[in-house]
Amino acid sequence: MNDRLDPITAEIIRGNLVGITNEMKTNLMRTAYNQIIYEAQDFTVGLFDADGETVSIGLGLPMFVGGLSHAVKAMIEHFGVDGMHPGDVLLTNDGFLSGSHLNHIIVVLPVFAGGHVVAYSASMAHWADVGGVLGGTTHDIYSEGFQLPMVKIVKAGVEDRELLAIIELNVRFSNLALGDLRAQLAAVRTGETRVTELAARYGTDVLEAAFRAMFDASERRARAAVRAIPDGEYRATAEMDDDGVRVGRVPIDVTVRIDGDRFIVDLSRMSPQVAGYYNSGAAAGISAVHVAFKALTSPTEGPVNAGSFRPAEVILPPGTVVSAERPAAMRWWMTYPMTLVDCIFRALAPAVPDLAIAGHHADIGVATAFGQDPLTGQLFVFVHAAQGGGWGARRDADGESATICINDGDTHNTPIEANEVKRSGLLAVRYALRPDSGGAGERRGGLGTTFEWQVETDMRFNSSVERTVMAPWGLEGGPRPCPTPSGAGRPMGGSPRWRAARRTPFPSPPGSRSSSRQAGVAASATP
Amino acid sequence: MRYVGQEHVLTLPVEDGRIEPSALGLAFDEGHRARFGHAAPGQPIEIVSLRVSAVRAIPRRAPELLAPGSGTPDAAAQRPERLVLFEIGEGPRPCAVYERAALRAGDRIEGPAAIEEETTTTLLRPGDSAVVDGSGALLLEIGASR
Known part of the structure; x- marks a missing residue:
């Protein structure tokens, strides 16, 4: 530790962060x-x-645990620390930097203290619309909306009006887009103010020493946890339903090698990038490993920081479905990496049976609907998310029911009332557990859910629920549950007729009902 | 108040007297900047709710008091006895049951007894006792005669 950094100060700074x-x-x-x-x-x-390493991250979305750090490092390389000035704010939505879809707008603010950059304050937020085709599937990144490379949206305190005008012209709801951008600026400026206060109180050298001490402490704990896992090579595979464009399964193939305190995940056997929109960038592939690694080694330690992840090494050649290259389509980037996380647990189940968890529904459970609002006459785009599904059982417990997927951590489902108030053409009919949808076994899998909307205007509806063909799995002999019966559209009062609604927007005439379902999952039947 | 399109609101104090819209708008921008670190002057603003607080003196009211009872609960306050298990290993024993709403001031109850009301049950173990005071509160003495 630094001469001036005693453990108590280090702990106070950690709590502050x-x-x-x-x-x-x-x-x-x-x-x-x-x-x-x-x-x-x-x-x-x-x-x-100052190097772009994660000091503390406030996650709505664990799947983004690496995306921001990746983008900050790219900004440092692109602009150079001499190219950044007090009052600058940087922005990008480059999907191949963030690893995710173009809706994720990244805003980065270099924090200056004592004449140099001591930290970066950053936010990523999902904008309601970034242009691109509405609904259906996409085949390349260019059909998914506008792309802004790394730019300065604010230069020395002055907003770039030309850039704002370009954004304004390329999105369907410019008032939301610019409002959300201001909210992101509010967030990064809050970070700037507080970090500046910390630096003024303790000095930048103490602050930087505190960052290093925190990284080292987190690394020590994580390495100790890895040493507790028996050495060896562990492999698990799974298949995704299809890529949204072509018929045919998409392989997820993960090898985990434990070597002392090293946790090496080899993703080189993952499927090559696909024709549909299920690709994600390398930041997402690495983040998926980090999500599983954190859950296995130090799930409750905060803040989430770069030190925790040092023992995790990822072998990830370019061009796989989780390290896709331009011009891969990425709109549904979030789905496959969740099965990757599940596969890491599955691979390690024989080594750490008490920590392992059976497969879960592994999808956000998104449905989208768009059409004309009957009250305002305006276009509306409704994103139904996130919907809970069944989680896998563990040796000591049944699986959770109706719970949001692992990579979405703190993401909430929007209250029904809030959705109905904002969109006059939609009425929620029910949100219910699906009886017996979890896998059987000594420990049962959690139950999936059904959500049903009544449609009161002409609209088109898409449901992109995964595992409609390939069900999640049990452990230790537990059977698989049934796959998710995703679907849309039945005439009111008629008999249920669910139709797959993954690819083509399914027209929903007024008076019909649309439904989105999430899988129940398998249990681990302990002998 | 909020910018049109936002969901969450910021509550601002307003002084007595006539409200100038432009001054209120400036106060909102400034409040937004102070609270969130950013403002958007020129963006349309809406008032979502108005809060007024008023203070005046009201005459003090005498507290409502229960009618005094005889010192033991009326027959109207008694419900049928029931069996209650107090100690594991011992058998259940008969326990008097009272309806709290029918008790009167000064009534005294010795445990074992259960005093029932719509939202809860007060259980007196053997040796405990309760006295109803003028406000209707139960003053318990735990283990008084144990």
């Missing part, structure tokens, strides 16, 4: 214009050190 990212999160939610941010919490805020 958690508090700062919580405040950034609150300010983003309180000032946002778009429901996906203030209700569903599809965003991430964070503080990063």
